[in-house]
Amino acid sequence: MNLAAKDIRHNLGRFALTVFGIGMLLMIVMGMGGIYRGLVEDATLLVERIGADLWIVQRDTRGPFAEVSRVPKTLVYRVLAVPSVETAREFVFHTVQREHNGKPLRMSVLGLSWPLDKGEWLPLVAGRPLAQNHYEMVADKTLGLRLNERIKLGKETYTIVGITSGMASTAGDGMIFVTVWDSQAIQFDTPGEAMRLERAARDRRGRTEDIFLSQPILTEQLSRPTAELPAVASPELSAVVVRVAPGADPDAAAATIASWGDVSVFTKAGQEELLLKGMVDKSRRQLGMFRTLLTIIAAIIMALILYTLTLDKLHSIALLKLIGAPDRTILGLILQQAIVLGGVGYLIAYIVGQKLFPYFPRRVVLTNEDLLQLVVIVLGISVLSSFLGIWKAMRVEPNESLMG
């Protein structure tokens, strides 16, 4: 006869409520782990998926994710000249926040190097990659944008042609993918009034500087948009991403490029390490601390619950001892209830978590390793937390069954 099961059945309502409470607590522990995993995955997502062997960024910066990095567009052609480099692509990455349907919409914009990169590598769940070099956009589903929806950014209107899943920046913002040209238009968009003021300022300078007075054509040129001015450099890139030829040594190509004075080079692993150690580390440690604290709190609460459940049964335990039940029977009664409490609590945490986690603002990633680790921890704290109850039960004398 399984005494633990009989006792649970007798107090099913109370036990179920207790298990549900423990389940909710464990769900938060599970969620914390999932948020941490999500953070790490988000941080390394682009680096993993973009398929670059080398990242070339502004000299002495850790960009483009860790800090601002600016490199000239011409760097792409220089890099392509390096032996063993197969492809070099422009990479533009920045974050914008706009109003959409009356709500703030925060997006990380990634520029795709059209026509080399149309976004075929993106994990699309609907629609298609970019098919033209302007006014099309692929958006992550977390942004809540619909296929074929039109969204105005800057002075242009973009059509959502594809929806991705799981593409978020390190900060957890959903990503949009446009061509590099469009991403720069979004980044450097200037309001009409600002442009008019700038043009007036140029015109005013033109009237006072000898060079403009002697060459009127220059005054005419100054009235054109900045991007079209031949003497003004085109907008810069965040980085250049490089893929080396199959069989070639990425380190050799990196060494060549690193010898140039204006850029720094990171391998894929180096960029990932930078992201994890630099940007995610504090969040990771904080989440780790929360998770540890929550686990300890769960253990304490479970210990108190099991102790209370044991106190409720002391008379029965004394009676069992009186009729000769060995210690292992009493121990089994408490230990089995502890394991059921932890085990069923874990299952509830998993099932409810599966339903709730998709609604969390940040991505929650549950890996098999983490789930397995949590099972072991839960079973461990179940056993540990039952010790207080077992200690109390072992101290009960059989003659206590005769009292009251």
Next chain:
Amino acid sequence: MNESLAIETRELTKIYGSGHTEVVAMRDASVGVRGGQVVALLGPSGAGKSTFLTAVGLINPPTSGQILIGGLPVLDGPIPLVNLRSFRRKHIGYVFQKSNLIPFLSARENVQVALELNGSSSRRARHRALELLEELGVAERAENGPSMLSAGEQQRVAIARALANQPSVILADEPTAALDSHRGRQVMELFRGVAHQHGAGVIVVTHDHRTLEVFDMIYEMEDGLIRQGSSNATTDRGQGTGGQSLDFSVKRVRGVFRWKPGATGPAT
């Protein structure tokens, strides 16, 4: 002492506390109960009856003295000579004033658990438990929890549990206190029946003078001293412990047996 005695106690003394707080709860209690004999232990509250019963039940060891069950020494003072819990499981059945059933088990399971703890398979234990409940007239309530049973039914389930492993000793502490006189008499008759049927030695602590005629022997206890009554005048089934000089008598006064102090002091 007769080696065939189911229960034999030799000069049991129980002292609680020490120094100024020392209380002698039981002094030199020597009792012998044969198998099949039902013995009553009477006495006012605080006389030491429960101390005696729990000592014999191997759950509250005496400070000094010896306890033998079925001729086997099991306690020498506070020192156990056998594994007490295992011994209790196999040889002693308990029935209390309050039925003391495990609340989360049904009537059948309360009996079955005692059998399973003693090594019976679940199937055999279930079968035997139902048999016992049938024997005690509560089979129709077998699947009800204790809270669904009347006091009398609970008591009968507790008796079934006490009998489950066919113990050589049954100890009952005021088993009829919660029952009306009819039920009380039924329970006492039940004890007598099972004692004779199973050959168990039964000691019943009771205040219920209405049921005294069913006992083979009556002991009285006062201030920690136990005094043996003669065998019941009505039933005449008793037998003394032997070897003791007992110089007092029990007389029936208006249906109640009372200990009448004799010329000598209490038995030691």
